[in-house]
Amino acid sequence: MKKKTPLKKKIAWVIAVALIFFIISPLSRYALSLGVMSVYSGIHERQSIMAEKGIELYIPGGRQTEEPDWYPFVMTFNAGPGFGRAAGDDSLELTILYNFGVFDLSEGCSRLYDRSSPYYSSFYGAYLVTRTENTASGNKKEDETPFGFNYEGMIDADETASVPRYDFMKLVLGDLGVSPSEQVFEWTAEEVTDNVEYLGYKGWSRVDASLLVNGAAHIRRDFRQSYLQYGAPGYDVAAHEEFLPITMRGRIYGRYFEETDTSIFFYILTPEQDTLEKCDRDILSKSQLSVAK
Secondary structure (H helix, E strand, O other): OOOOOOHHHHHHHHHHHHHHHHHHOHHHHHHHHHHHHHHHHHHHHHOOHHHHHOEEEEOOOHHHOOOOOEOOOOEEEEOOOHHHHHHOOOOEEEEEEEEEEOEEOOOOEEHHHOOOOOOOOOEEEEEEEEEOOOOOOOOOOOOOOOOOEOOOOOEOHHHHHHHHHHHHHHHHHHHHOOOHHHOOEEEEEEEEEEEEEEOOEEEEEEEEEEEEEEOOOOOOOOOOOOHHHHOOOOOOOOHHHOOOEEEEEEEEEEEEEHHHOEEEEEEEEEOOHHHHHHHHHHOHHHOEEEEOO
């Protein structure tokens, strides 16, 4: 007579098989991304300019809308000394809040890589820039203007563009494996509007721009740390199509807050104007900002 397998053993086998299928499935990459980025972002948030200056800033993620558009939550990253060196001013500090295209669960990666998606190579969030103590007395130089603004307090569109330039070229494209010689980032400010009211504060400047920048589509060849957050690319791409430059739309809202000596920039970067307007209307403009006085 055939011996029956104990129920507990059967359950253990079912769990083991289910676990194996989960690990090899695209869904596991999404779960890994959510777990890793929630911890990593939390560490950076506690060390951010917001924490240092008493700035309360909340930007909604993809849960704000009912449709699948963006990753569920906005992440935080502190750039360390890298941005200051790139900008030629070692006293500068940069904190980045960012979000990217939603995960395609059938491919196990973000739509960031999907050339057919309106969220291809798209990001939104905020940049916060301040200066560390840069003189013997610990005070700012008297003739030093706030980052991104001129002596009259108007936004300097070219200096402001150095932040998304650094973000894309160093932190996005560089981490995906694009060499400096192959990186493309051309920013053209098309319209600057001053004295805009945004998020309950007056005095913002809005810059609408066009960009030419490398797209994110490429072939996976080895592991990249960025794959922990975006997933490894799963879309068909020919070798000659990797990282091809694309035209994008950009929008930045910038304002200097004297009370915290911090320049704050909200931004959207995406290929399609409709996507930009929708993100601004339904997500970015729903952000909450409180600056300590």
